[in-house]
Amino acid sequence: MSVKQDFAPPTRVVTVPKVRPRLRTRVTIALVALNLLTLLAFIIVVSLFVLRPYLRQQIRSRHQDAVALAALSLDTDAVAQLVAAEPGPSATLDSVIAQLRVARDRISGARFAYLMRQGADGKIYFVADAEEVPEDASPPGSVYDDPGPLLAQSIGALASAAVEEDFYEDQWGVWLSGYAPLRAADGTLVAVLGVDLEATDVRRQELAFVQVGAIAMLVAAPLTVFVGLALGRRLTAHLGTLVSAVERVRAGDLNYETPIPEEEEAAQLATAFNEMTRRLRETVSGLEERVTARTSDLERQAAYLRATGEVSRVAASILDLDDLLTQVATLISDQFGFYHAGVFLLDDTREWAVLRAASSAGGQRMVARGHRLGVGAQGIVGYVTQTGRPRIALDVGDDMVWFDNPDLPETHSEMALPLIVGEQVIGALDVQSQETDAFKNEDINTLRILADQISIAIANALVFSQRQQAVQELQRAHITDARRSWTGFMAQLGLRGYRYTPRTLEALGHGAGAVPSGIEGVESELTHPRVAEDNTLLLPLTFSGLELGVLQIRRPATRPWVEEEITFASRTAQELAQALESARLYQDSQRQAAREQLTGEITARMRETLDVETMLRTVLREVGDVLGLAEAEVRFSSTSEITASTGEEVAA
Numbered sequence: 001m002s003v004k005q006d007f008a009p010p011t012r013v014v015t016v017p018k019v020r021p022r023l024r025t026r027v028t029i030a031l032v033a034l035n036l037l038t039l040l041a042f043i044i045v046v047s048l049f050v051l052r053p054y055l056r057q058q059i060r061s062r063h064q065d066a067v068a069l070a071a072l073s074l075d076t077d078a079v080a081q082l083v084a085a086e087p088g089p090s091a092t093l094d095s096v097i098a099q100l101r102v103a104r105d106r107i108s109g110a111r112f113a114y115l116m117r118q119g120a121d122g123k124i125y126f127v128a129d130a131e132e133v134p135e136d137a138s139p140p141g142s143v144y145d146d147p148g149p150l151l152a153q154s155i156g157a158l159a160s161a162a163v164e165e166d167f168y169e170d171q172w173g174v175w176l177s178g179y180a181p182l183r184a185a186d187g188t189l190v191a192v193l194g195v196d197l198e199a200t201d202v203r204r205q206e207l208a209f210v211q212v213g214a215i216a217m218l219v220a221a222p223l224t225v226f227v228g229l230a231l232g233r234r235l236t237a238h239l240g241t242l243v244s245a246v247e248r249v250r251a252g253d254l255n256y257e258t259p260i261p262e263e264e265e266a267a268q269l270a271t272a273f274n275e276m277t278r279r280l281r282e283t284v285s286g287l288e289e290r291v292t293a294r295t296s297d298l299e300r301q302a303a304y305l306r307a308t309g310e311v312s313r314v315a316a317s318i319l320d321l322d323d324l325l326t327q328v329a330t331l332i333s334d335q336f337g338f339y340h341a342g343v344f345l346l347d348d349t350r351e352w353a354v355l356r357a358a359s360s361a362g363g364q365r366m367v368a369r370g371h372r373l374g375v376g377a378q379g380i381v382g383y384v385t386q387t388g389r390p391r392i393a394l395d396v397g398d399d400m401v402w403f404d405n406p407d408l409p410e411t412h413s414e415m416a417l418p419l420i421v422g423e424q425v426i427g428a429l430d431v432q433s434q435e436t437d438a439f440k441n442e443d444i445n446t447l448r449i450l451a452d453q454i455s456i457a458i459a460n461a462l463v464f465s466q467r468q469q470a471v472q473e474l475q476r477a478h479i480t481d482a483r484r485s486w487t488g489f490m491a492q493l494g495l496r497g498y499r500y501t502p503r504t505l506e507a508l509g510h511g512a513g514a515v516p517s518g519i520e521g522v523e524s525e526l527t528h529p530r531v532a533e534d535n536t537l538l539l540p541l542t543f544s545g546l547e548l549g550v551l552q553i554r555r556p557a558t559r560p561w562v563e564e565e566i567t568f569a570s571r572t573a574q575e576l577a578q579a580l581e582s583a584r585l586y587q588d589s590q591r592q593a594a595r596e597q598l599t600g601e602i603t604a605r606m607r608e609t610l611d612v613e614t615m616l617r618t619v620l621r622e623v624g625d626v627l628g629l630a631e632a633e634v635r636f637s638s639t640s641e642i643t644a645s646t647g648e649e650v651a652a
Contacts, residue, residue: 003564008465058162059202063107063178063195068105070113071133071180071193079182080190080317081129084119087141093128100130104195115182116144118156127191136172146170148177153194155179167199174199254281274505310335313454321461325359332431333359338406339434342366343425344373344381345419345458351375353385353428362407373471384416389446390451391416394437413438417451421459429454440446475544482546482581488582497549526550529562529570538571543581551576598626 075096082092088316096115103111115127124144131137138144147155148164161180168175175196181188245258256272260267318324325343332341340360344353352372358364374378380515383391392397393414405411411432419427427452433439490496496508526540536554540547551573603623606615620632 012185018645021577037117053531056202059197060178062178063176063197064161064163066107066110067163067178067180067193067195071182072163073103074182074193076184076190078180079115079127081182081189082115082140082279083347087139093140096128097130100128100193101132103193104130107195109197109201110195111198111201112136112194113170114194116151116194118193124151124155146610148175151177151179151192151194155594156189157219158189158192167202172196175200220369241270249277249280254284257357293580301442304333304443308450308453311450312457316453316457318457318466319461321465322356324457324461328457328644329357329359332429336431339410339429340430340432342430343419343427343454344385344430346375347383348424349374355436356427362405362409368406369483379431380414380416381428381430382572384418385425386424387421388418390418390448392441394439406434410434414434415443415447416586417444417447419451419455419458421455426455426458451556479546480543486546486548488588527567527571531566535560535621537561537569541577541579541580548577548580568632598622602626 001648010526067568075480078092078096078099082096085092100113104110107113113130116124117127119125124147126142126144126208127137127140129137129139148168150162150164158179159179161178163178164176166176168177174201177194177302179195181191184190192304197329241258241261243273245256248256254277258270260270261273270276311328311483313328314331318327325345329341329343332338338359340358342358342363343356345356346352353372353375355363355366355371355373358367364497373381373385380391380393412434414430415437415581416428416430418425419429429447431447456626499506499508527542528540530538532538534554535557536552539553541549541551553568553569576588602619605618606623609615609618620634623629624632
């Protein structure tokens with residue numbers, strides 16, 4: 001059975017009094033709150049005045065590195081072509097824009113990526129823009145009217161990647177921009193890459209970093225206060241030493257090594273750092289040595305090629321063999337700086353290599369006494385002329401093929417190259433140096449080109465010499481034949497010349513057999529016009545090197561000869577000589593035709609009969625009449641003589 005509520009006894013309410021904390025507790029809580037507020041204020045102050053600039057610097061540093069990497073990913077040659085070409089759509093522009101977009105997308109927070117160049121007028125022009133929206137894209141060739149302070153001051157002298165010191169505002173918004181130069185292989189500035197970060201994105205990163213840092217610091221405050229101080233101090237000392245060491249190495253002091261502390265972990269870190277610097281020193285030293293050696297090799301090859309071109313040019317312009325060899329030896333020694341250069345040529349027997357020219361004093365003494373080396377005998381030249389292969393003696397004291405030459409005592413290294421025309425060795429080019437290891441295997445290829453050029457020049461000189469000799473022999477034969485013909489012609493003509501005066505024209509020396517033996521009062525060889533003491537102009541009558549006579553023109557001494565008159569008279573004398581030669585040739589051809597005609601007539605009359613006696617009478621009669629002979633006779637050999645003669649011919 002339930003009891004009604006109205007009849008239940010009343011409940012007693014017990015009131016608990018409020019207990020206030022003790023004053024020490026309140027003071028403790030207040031002090032804790034004050035410390036927390038102080039810590040929060042410290043966090044805010046540090047965030048605004050320390051962390052924020054530090055974060056801003058970190059963002060700038062990361063953006064600078066990102067822009068530098070993005071510049072390395074671009075095709076500098078394509079950008080150079082784009083800068084050199086007229087602004088406008090092209091496949092190169094599309095390729096560069098695609099590369100810009102890829103580079104921009106790899107950079108966190110990047111909004112714009114573009115290429116710029118500085119024009120001759122000092123203005124900044126866009127080269128390419130990675131923006132996809134046509135309205136926001138800057139066309140190639142347009143002027144960048146509102147560049148950042150850093151870009152406006154140093155676009156033409158930008159040596160490495162850089163970022164604006166602070167945000168700046170332009171017509172597109174507020175940005176933090178970074179720039180990186182694009183340089184060609186020779187160091188020429190081609191263009192500048194620009195990448196813009198939006199200010200809101202950067203500030204959002206800063207705020208987020210500050211918030212996270214504040215929360216982390218609030219959460220870790222007790223641990224930082226009670227534990228971090230001791231551990232931080234202990235670690236900071238070693239890290240500070242390591243940071244100082246890194247700063248010194250970054251400044252270029254690769255020989256610095258950090259001290260090794262007693263703690264194991266710090267000692268391992270210091271040891272690893274010292275090992276890294278040691279390897280870095282070795283790497284840098286090796287790179288410098290290789291770069292120096294490669295640069296020296298390139299300079300050496302370039303000098304060799306220039307010298308080879310100079311020697312080849314001179315060799316191709318000289319046709320006299322002795323002059324050619326002397327000039328080549330001297331030029332090779334001067335251009336290449338060799339102690340001695342000599343040219344050997346094989347003799348007709350191909351058993352000896354004869355020294356024909358040399359640049360050194362000792363080599364010239366060897367040329368004077370006819371120095372020669374046996375082909376295939378001891379010596380580098382003998383080896384080269386036998387095998388047709390070049391050879392180098394880097395240290396002549398260690399080379400078994402080399403032999404000591406008292407005329408060249410300062411030789412320490414030697415190289416000989418074969419002189420080859422077609423497939424035949426004609427000699428050797430011998431070069432010697434006062435330095436040990438003066439030649440390298442790469443020098444053979446360069447100097448082999450020179451040896452081939454010299455071989456061709458020598459072959460041309462030999463051919464020219466042979467042709468000149470043949471021409472001279474033909475000229476001598478022609479002059480001899482012409483002199484013989486003129487002697488006979490003058491003997492048949494029977495006179496020595498003609499003399500003209502205003503009153504008479506008379507022949508000189510009429511009579512059979514009168515052959516000219518010189519001109520009275522004139523030297524036997526007159527090579528050029530000359531005026532005698534009595535104002536007589538003497539003009540030689542020459543044709544093809546043959547002196548036919550002299551044309552003498554005399555007039556009163558009161559009228560001296562002038563240059564124009566002498567020139568006119570000389571031309572007249574030349575024409576007269578040619579006309580006389582033509583007349584002689586014509587008469588010779590006439591006589592030859594007459595003789596051939598008589599020979600034909602005699603032959604025809606001989607063939608009119610088959611009777612031997614009649615044939616002989618006809619021949620003797622015709623020959624006697626034609627030649628005006630006093631007597632003509634035909635004798636037959638006896639049968640025994642004919643048989644003996646025939647037998648001797650057969651036996652022979």
